[in-house]
Amino acid sequence: MTTTVPSLEARLITGERLSGTIYSAGWREAKSASDIVEPATGNVLGRIGLAGPEDIGRASAVAVTAQRDWASVSYEERAKLMRNAASELERSFSDVVEWLVRESGSTRGKAAFETQLSIKVLHQASALASQPQGLVLPAEAGRTSLARRRPHGVVGVISPFNFPLYLAMRAVAPALALGNAVVLKPDPRTAVCGGLVFAALFERAGLPAGLLHVLPGGGEAGAALVTDPNVAMIQFTGSTKAGRLVGESASRHLKKVSLELGGKNTLIILKDADLDLAVKNAAWGAWLHQGQICMASGRILVEAPLFDTFVEALAEKARSLPVGNPADPDVAIGPIINKDQLNHIDRVVKMSIEQGARLAAGGTSEDLFYAPSVLSDVRPGMAAFEEEIFGPVACVTPFVGDAEAVELANRTEYGLSAAVISPDIGRAMAIGDRLRTGILHINDQTVNDEVVNPFGGVGASGNGTSIGGASSIDEFTHWQWLTIKNTPPAYPF
Template sequence: MNLTHSPGLLDKNIWTGQLFTGRWQAGSFATGVIEPATGRELGRIGMADISTIASSAEAAAKAQPGWASLHYEERAGVLRRAVRVAETHFDEIVGWIVREGGSTRAKAAFETTITIKVLQEAAGLPSRSAGEVLPSVPGRLSLARRRPLGVVGVISPFNFPLYLAMRAVAPALALGNAVVLKPDPRTAVSGGFVVARLFELAGLPAGALHVLPGDGAAGAALTADPNVAMIQFTGSTAAGRKVGEAAGRHLKKVSLELGGKNSLIVLDDADLDLAVANTAWGTFLHQGQVCMATGRVLVQRAIHDRFVGKLAAKAASLTVGDPAEGDVALGPLINESQRDNVARIVSDAQRSGARIATGGGYRDLFFEPTVLSDVTPDSPAFSEEIFGPVAVVVPFDTDEDAIALANRTEYGLSMGIVSSNVGRALRMGERLRTGMLHINDQTVNDEAINPVGGVGASGNGTSIGGAANWEEFTQWQWMTIQGEAPQYPI
């Protein structure tokens, strides 16, 4: 696969040194896009500085009323055309996700497919009911209707770069907002320029979408800009706290989808092979670089040792390598900083008494699928989000113990329970503090039509996706209509 001279959607002549403001223009400065599997530079992108953020936010605010006032079929038509463009260039998009993000081909294909589904679902939003008629006095019509917020700022991460950007951009646009997207610079092509090109070729009016790769200062400027009404942020809890604080200071609506330390509870009546298969998927998918990844596996003591043995054998059988060169199960971590953090947590876990059942080593950015057993609640591996391919196995005795261990975290994003007794699992699930719960499934799930969001350090209790999109990307307006103004007594 040669992207250097790849014609079509992402021809490098279009975006080299550029960013998107409704047209392609030179960035304030340029930076390289690095392939994590090889360290090679795939191209150079334009980066936005604070002044670029300000001018784009102002331009988006000017463009938004015209976009919102279009007939709903015109807005829906843009989304439908974006679907067709994405389908036409499916393989090219997948290739960039593989090369730029270190994704396996299967993961990249799934990400592109679910992104297309997001666009399809968003295309249905403009034609839905935008409010309701409220009871009032005779002769007075009282309405509550949903109105666009204005300009929505989207700050998206590197791990599912295309999908986690599009799941906010598409519904926000569909509901009449303009959008300024700041993708992670490490995946700015697949997580930003793909979005720009899809909507550019779909005929989105110029100025309704801006795609501005940038650093933390650019993100802070977007959060503070007076022309931006809302920030949708997906990323780490540490960064999310700063975004939430800044958004609150500037009285902006904010949606935060943050990290997680997600527990998968394996009960003693579970099918052991199915439990291992679910654990491996939830732990090792995209090298564990998923906010919903299975961060710890709570296994009832009666089956703990057999479970660890089977999981270690499964992990040891998984292939690791450059996903652009062959069919592998795991690709590279995104950069050295992330690799070193994973290695640190594994080493600290060993010092606190955990045992490495398999793995634990790395070459370059390729980290071996690792299984840690005998992990106790005082171990760093129990409490810290690892964001790497490390299964943390913790034994428990009773159902009460499992509930207490699962809830022993500041996070609350996703949890799963594997059991042959659904009633037992449901009773336990009612007591788990989590934004998403999966009975007889692992923790990494998304279908584009479901609300996604966490509690505690995993988010601010908001959700995006599915039915939640109307709530997040619009605001209520109360309107009354009468034949003539009333006569008031004073």
């Protein structure tokens, strides 16, 4: 195996940044730190600084002051900075990919795709700065009435471990481009590729000091960010359980909140689907990045005439996929992020088998590697049908007729992504139109995102907000009504 080693000047993160530092008004040593552990090997890659509530408070105070000047900077300058950041990320591409592979357990293909997607986000954000951001409203003679979009001020971003670079970038970049300051709290398990990379990247791009703070930390740091009086908005991506707490606290403090949460997403395969294509879509949707994706195909509903053949083919696919260190380019399935998550996967699989599901493939683990698995005959009420597994487990359920497919798909509190596969587009669309979901794909699987699209879920998958593309303007700015008259009116008293 050969690995491209990035040149020293192309490396965003060097040894001095891996000794317990955080980024807030410059690089500085944190009061506490933790090891950066490579999931595939258990090797320690360095030390990451951990922020506490006091760090959040100091950062937000600096950010709220810096943002006032940033909001008055021309859109051309903000757009240019985003393009600079995109160029820097392109230059450091192999370095960032290496960190995604080693720190987050991504395969090289997934890591390269995530990095490329993040570059696209930066270019998209540069375009946001020059978009029309207001309306001219009807008004009486002598009066101009406008509605214009204004930045919130300081945006707090809490990002997860699974797509750490992209899921933070899709919030950080548009928020900055639209005139906000950002305090980013990445998951401490992926605090380099999901955090320190941002600090180094935007520093090199020329972002003025005080506008971006990168503060990895635990629950106390996150709670402090949500309640901080200087933070006007919270964008949170993570579990539904944590999202409920964030939403409750943010609402109590009268902050705008954007929640992108978990999912139990349904892929429906109709009896006339091409078997090979259906299996490839199901395998990708269920096992990409070890199933640690909010959009993963958590339920695969297969029409009865195709069911047995499909399960057999999908099980054969599972047994053929190489599992191991994702630094190996031939590996398809890498490690689970940590032991707690692996134990959760194992518990759900074993409980579902006890409840009557049939294990057609997998169900075994070694260290943090969980084999791609197929659970057949999964029924409502079973753990695998109800719970978000966040692991490489394909849960396959038979159905008879469109009504049952819709009923099974909608039997969940989640509502993020859904998909239907069939050459009969009319039938597939008719089913899709009845599904409660924020995202719908016909003749594709459930894991999709293209930067220019609005992305968000309903129900327990989110609060109905969307980020991405033009919807980012709606999220990271607020309306202000402005009227202008030639002279003040003469009121009767």
